[in-house]
Amino acid sequence: MSANILLQIAILFPLLASALILITGKNPGLRDKITLVSATFLFIVVIFIYRAFDASLQVEEGTAVKSIAVNWAEIVPGLHLGFKLEALGMLFALIASALWLVTSIYGIGYMRGNNEKNQTRFFMLFPIAISAALGIAFASNLLTLFIFYEVMTLSTFPLVTHKGSEHAMKSGRIYLGVLIGSSIGLFLPAIIWVWAVTGTTDFVAGGILQDKLSPLHLSILAALFVLGVGKAAVMPIHRWLPAAMVAPTPVSALLHAVAVVKAGVFSVLKIVVYVFGIDTLSDASYLHFLMYLVGFTIVMASIIALGHDNLKKRLAYSTISQLSYVVLGALILSPISVVGSALHIAAHAFGKITLFFAAGSIYTASKKTEISQLDGIGHRMPWTMAAFTIGALSMIGLPPAVGFISKWYLLMGAYDEQVYFAMGVIVVSTLLNAAYFVPIIYRAFFKTEADGSKPHGEANKAIVVALSITACMTILLFCFPNIPFALAQSIAVQ
Amino acid sequence: MSAHLPILQVILPLLAAPTCLLLGRTQLLWMFTCGVSALCAVISFQLLHTVHTSGDIIYSLGGWSAPVGIEYRIDSLNAFVLLLVTSLSTVVLCAAKQSIAKEVPESRQLYFYVAFLLCLAGLLGILCTGDAFNVFVFLEISSLSTYTLIALGRDRRALWASYQYLIMGTIGATFILIGIGLLYMITGTLNMRDLAQRLPDVEQAHTLYTGFAFFIVGVCLKLALFPLHLWLPNAYAYAPSIVTAFLAATATKVAVYVLIRFIFNVFGFDFSLSQFPLPQIWLALGIIGVFAASIVAMSQHNIKRLFAFSSVAQIGYIIMGLSLGTAAGVQAALLHVFNHALMKGAIFLAIAGLCYRLGAATMNEFKGLGKQMPWTMAAIVAGGLSLIGVPLTVGFISKWYLVLAFIEKGWWMIVPFIVIGSLLAVVYVWRLVECAYFQEADSKREAGEAPLSILLPTWILVFANIYFGVQPQFTVHATSIATLGLFGATP
Numbered sequence: 011m012s013a014n015i016l017l018q019i020a021i022l023f024p025l026l027a028s029a030l031i032l033i034t035g036k037n038p039g040l041r042d043k044i045t046l047v048s049a050t051f052l053f054i055v056v057i058f059i060y061r062a063f064d065a066s067l068q069v070e071e072g073t074a075v076k077s078i079a080v081n082w083a084e085i086v087p088g089l090h091l092g093f094k095l096e097a098l099g100m101l102f103a104l105i106a107s108a109l110w111l112v113t114s115i116y117g118i119g120y121m122r123g124n125n126e127k128n129q130t131r132f133f134m135l136f137p138i139a140i141s142a143a144l145g146i147a148f149a150s151n152l153l154t155l156f157i158f159y160e161v162m163t164l165s166t167f168p169l170v171t172h173k174g175s176e177h178a179m180k181s182g183r184i185y186l187g188v189l190i191g192s193s194i195g196l197f198l199p200a201i202i203w204v205w206a207v208t209g210t211t212d213f214v215a216g217g218i219l220q221d222k223l224s225p226l227h228l229s230i231l232a233a234l235f236v237l238g239v240g241k242a243a244v245m246p247i248h249r250w251l252p253a254a255m256v257a258p259t260p261v262s263a264l265l266h267a268v269a270v271v272k273a274g275v276f277s278v279l280k281i282v283v284y285v286f287g288i289d290t291l292s293d294a295s296y297l298h299f300l301m302y303l304v305g306f307t308i309v310m311a312s313i314i315a316l317g318h319d320n321l322k323k324r325l326a327y328s329t330i331s332q333l334s335y336v337v338l339g340a341l342i343l344s345p346i347s348v349v350g351s352a353l354h355i356a357a358h359a360f361g362k363i364t365l366f367f368a369a370g371s372i373y374t375a376s377k378k379t380e381i382s383q384l385d386g387i388g389h390r391m392p393w394t395m396a397a398f399t400i401g402a403l404s405m406i407g408l409p410p411a412v413g414f415i416s417k418w419y420l421l422m423g424a425y426d427e428q429v430y431f432a433m434g435v436i437v438v439s440t441l442l443n444a445a446y447f448v449p450i451i452y453r454a455f456f457k458t459e460a461d462g463s464k465p466h467g468e469a470n471k472a473i474v475v476a477l478s479i480t481a482c483m484t485i486l487l488f489c490f491p492n493i494p495f496a497l498a499q500s501i502a503v504q
Numbered sequence: 505m506s507a508h509l510p511i512l513q514v515i516l517p518l519l520a521a522p523t524c525l526l527l528g529r530t531q532l533l534w535m536f537t538c539g540v541s542a543l544c545a546v547i548s549f550q551l552l553h554t555v556h557t558s559g560d561i562i563y564s565l566g567g568w569s570a571p572v573g574i575e576y577r578i579d580s581l582n583a584f585v586l587l588l589v590t591s592l593s594t595v596v597l598c599a600a601k602q603s604i605a606k607e608v609p610e611s612r613q614l615y616f617y618v619a620f621l622l623c624l625a626g627l628l629g630i631l632c633t634g635d636a637f638n639v640f641v642f643l644e645i646s647s648l649s650t651y652t653l654i655a656l657g658r659d660r661r662a663l664w665a666s667y668q669y670l671i672m673g674t675i676g677a678t679f680i681l682i683g684i685g686l687l688y689m690i691t692g693t694l695n696m697r698d699l700a701q702r703l704p705d706v707e708q709a710h711t712l713y714t715g716f717a718f719f720i721v722g723v724c725l726k727l728a729l730f731p732l733h734l735w736l737p738n739a740y741a742y743a744p745s746i747v748t749a750f751l752a753a754t755a756t757k758v759a760v761y762v763l764i765r766f767i768f769n770v771f772g773f774d775f776s777l778s779q780f781p782l783p784q785i786w787l788a789l790g791i792i793g794v795f796a797a798s799i800v801a802m803s804q805h806n807i808k809r810l811f812a813f814s815s816v817a818q819i820g821y822i823i824m825g826l827s828l829g830t831a832a833g834v835q836a837a838l839l840h841v842f843n844h845a846l847m848k849g850a851i852f853l854a855i856a857g858l859c860y861r862l863g864a865a866t867m868n869e870f871k872g873l874g875k876q877m878p879w880t881m882a883a884i885v886a887g888g889l890s891l892i893g894v895p896l897t898v899g900f901i902s903k904w905y906l907v908l909a910f911i912e913k914g915w916w917m918i919v920p921f922i923v924i925g926s927l928l929a930v931v932y933v934w935r936l937v938e939c940a941y942f943q944e945a946d947s948k949r950e951a952g953e954a955p956l957s958i959l960l961p962t963w964i965l966v967f968a969n970i971y972f973g974v975q976p977q978f979t980v981h982a983t984s985i986a987t988l989g990l991f992g993a994t995p
Contacts, residue, residue: 083974086904091896091974157895171942179942186934194892194927199919202904206911 013062013078020055024137035130042118049111056107088210094150097500102276103147105359110140112476117260119472123374138165143269152201152211163189169261170254181253188250189240196238217287228294241274243330245307255322259370267362275336282340292343301341305435307334312442319380321369332358339420347423352498354416360484361404367477368398374469386459395454397481402447404484412487510563510576517625524618533617534601545590552583577634581986585761592753599961600746603856607744622649627758636684637694647673654743665738672735676725683719699770727759730793733816740812745856753849757841768990777829786827793820798928807865818844831987832909838983843898850965851887854880857954872945880954881940886966888933893926897973
């Protein structure tokens with residue numbers, strides 16, 4: 011089957027899965043099987059797409075350039091609804107589909123372990139969000155990306171407000187208000203601006219804005235994009251992410267550590283590389299202000315994380331901080347730092363999902379949500395806390411976790427371009443990362459449990475299996491970073 | 505036969521109206537009315553085709569040519585609006601039978617069909633004619649029948665709303681009449697083309713200005729430009745649901761047509777938009793209208809009123825497009841006329857289905873509707889998305905062209921207003937969504953899906969919203985030809 015068709019299957023198939031899950035909602039066993047089978051199927055499809063893409067890369071070195079692209083409709087001249095495969099999107103698609111599979115296993119264990127209501131709605135909306143993630147990954151232009159970006163926002167809203175309580179609805183409104191507000195208020199005008207200047211919104215290697223805008227305007231446009239893509243959670247557009255933590259943990263894990271937030275930073279990276287072009291953007295004279303803002307976000311979010319006792323809130327602020335690494339890497343504007351950014355998307359995805367899985371596992375087994383309650387829990391839940399430790403190592407950027415590699419490249423890129431500000435930010439925030447993760451590990455393994463607490467063991471098997479898989483991946487990616495590395499490199503080479 | 509199509513368009517519903525009195529049963533009435541409207545739609549399609557292929561059609565009434573007799577002129581502009589009005593009225597009528605049976609007492613259903621046909625005849629007459637006084641006559645026909653239609657509402661407040669509209673509408677019509685009278689006084693003709701030729705040479709500038717001002721204010725009242733919109737929310741809210749759908753989709757659109765026609769083909773582009781500070785006034789009123797109406801819409805409890813205010817806001821966008829005075833701006837306005845008719849048609853038809861099941865459409869009724877009436881709610885959400893201007897819906901197309909028109913003219917500063925206006929739409933649409941999908945229904949109520957006869961027309965319009973949002977070639981082509989015609993005629 012040709013890669014073009016596979017590409018469309020990857021985007022449309024989750025929607026079919028969603029419909030099937032809705033129909034079989036009355037029969038939870040069958041419904042959950044459909045979730046697992048379709049997640050597996052999608053992962054296989056994406057792997058096949060990757061193989062086709064890899065093959066086309068080999069061809070490119072030889073003679074003809076054969077791109078894998080589909081065009082669905084031309085709405086207005088220069089405005090397409092279409093998809094095109096390129097390295098960065100491929101990387102994102104691989105991550106999202108692989109982690110959907112793992113999260114499906116975990117989600118089933120979690121929803122059953124906690125007897126949540128409205129499970130069918132929950133499992134039905136997941137594939138829609140994944141379809142949107144793949145649409146964003148494969149989008150060939152800004153408009154297509156924008157459409158799927160909004161689909162993702164809307165489809166995840168019922169997941170965030172899953173509990174249906176007053177508090178959940180209030181948080182949901184913040185979530186939706188910030189994301190929709192920033193995307194329509196800033197992102198869309200930026201797209202219109204690009205279209206008005208160039209007559210196209212396509213992603214082209216090397217960018218489409220050469221010599222089209224003055225340095226000042228380039229800086230303003232960059233700011234519109236970076237802030238308008240609210241999912242990248244650069245301060246002050248970050249409020250939605252902590253608000254989204256009212257969602258059940260599988261949602262926080264897959265969507266607010268991987269799919270949604272990665273869609274944000276992925277979009278920023280893609281826009282910097284394929285709309286501005288690294289060379290063009292380096293003319294933007296006021297870009298360093300934007301970089302200060304991103305650096306501020308990294309440090310400030312880490313400091314806020316320190317002050318939160320709620321485990322998921324702390325992880326959320328850690329996510330905000332880590333996301334800005336990716337944006338920072340994009341704004342350093344060196345090929346090496348772009349490689350670092352792309353790798354960090356992968357590294358953070360696997361590390362952070364492990365941490366969230368662990369948080370959910372703790373909640374399922376013991377109903378504990380606060381860090382101060384976690385004394386000695388490492389003895390009751392050794393698997394969970396071991397995985398947590400690995401995830402934390404990756405966040406701090408220590409070997410043998412994959413976070414080390416991406417931070418290394420970010421630092422190298424910053425050094426190459428002599429952006430000492432960025433280097434300073436990375437070093438300071440690494441220390442802060444350690445400061446808010448190490449005490450949790452210390453508590454879990456070296457403090458003794460308070461007297462009179464209820465005995466409990468690990469959470470159910472599905473949860474433990476899922477978090478073990480992602481923890482192993484974090485280490486395996488450190489040892490064998492070939493695939494993400496090759497993909498990341500081919501972006502920088504262009 | 506085909507030579508008589510322009511007049512047939514008007515005569516057909518006009519004669520059909522009294523014929524209704526002869527048909528006793530409502531079933532027959534309904535089928536007859538639908539048939540007439542569908543026939544008009546076919547004719548207007550034929551007319552548009554003819555105009556696009558072989559140019560304007562001129563038809564002299566009774567064989568008396570222009571200065572003496574009344575002439576009907578079909579060009580690419582009114583052929584386009586004709587198609588819009590007739591096709592939407594047909595779709596709306598298809599849904600009418602059950603909805604009207606529910607909302608209007610048996611004894612008065614006859615009046616509905618008669619008044620509907622008269623109203624249609626009036627609107628089509630306004631569109632076809634090339635005679636200024638004829639415009640007024642047909643305007644009165646459509647207005648008087650509209651008052652009747654609104655007064656048919658079950659709620660007693662419908663009478664009051666109808667009366668309110670009667671007063672406001674009569675003021676508007678009188679202004680228009682005074683305007684046309686003054687024009688006649690200084691030129692001695694009522695034919696639009698003759699008016700256009702003689703007006704530039706007129707020496708009594710004051711009379712001309714006065715006539716112009718009266719006319720414009722009168723028409724703006726009919727099209728519910730902020731702050732002349734006061735009649736609209738109540739009229740929409742208390743009229744029978746089908747009437748609301750029909751009015752929202754057609755009546756204000758025809759008024760916009762009259763405005764464009766007189767600005768470009770009677771007064772002339774130069775006079776209207778250069779010598780008069782009209783663009784500035786319109787732009788300001790358009791922006792304020794979008795904001796004020798959207799903000800008021802946010803706090804509405806009655807859903808029909810909510811979308812009525814949203815209509816006022818959308819008129820603001822149309823007027824903003826016109827205020828540019830460029831081809832791109834007029835094209836954007838025309839696109840929005842068409843697209844807004846589709847959105848509001850879909851939304852109000854869906855609400856008609858809702859009223860059929862629940863008896864009323866307030867926020868309270870909306871609780872839990874996402875589960876109880878999934879198709880109806882999905883239609884409202886789709887229409888709402890279109891209203892916001894989400895890509896892949898028609899709303900995106902017209903907003904996109906509007907923004908481009910502003911950029912082309914160099915008025916960058918206006919673009920943020922359009923964007924913020926869309927955000928306001930997000931807020932009021934979202935309130936509905938949250939109510940329908942995330943709140944539990946009152947335990948007593950058991951509401952099923954709307955009947956198929958209402959649901960089907962609703963979804964036809966929803967699909968039109970999406971189809972013309974993804975494949976806008978037809979609308980863009982038709983409006984660009986219409987715009988070219990307007991600007992070609994006034995170099």
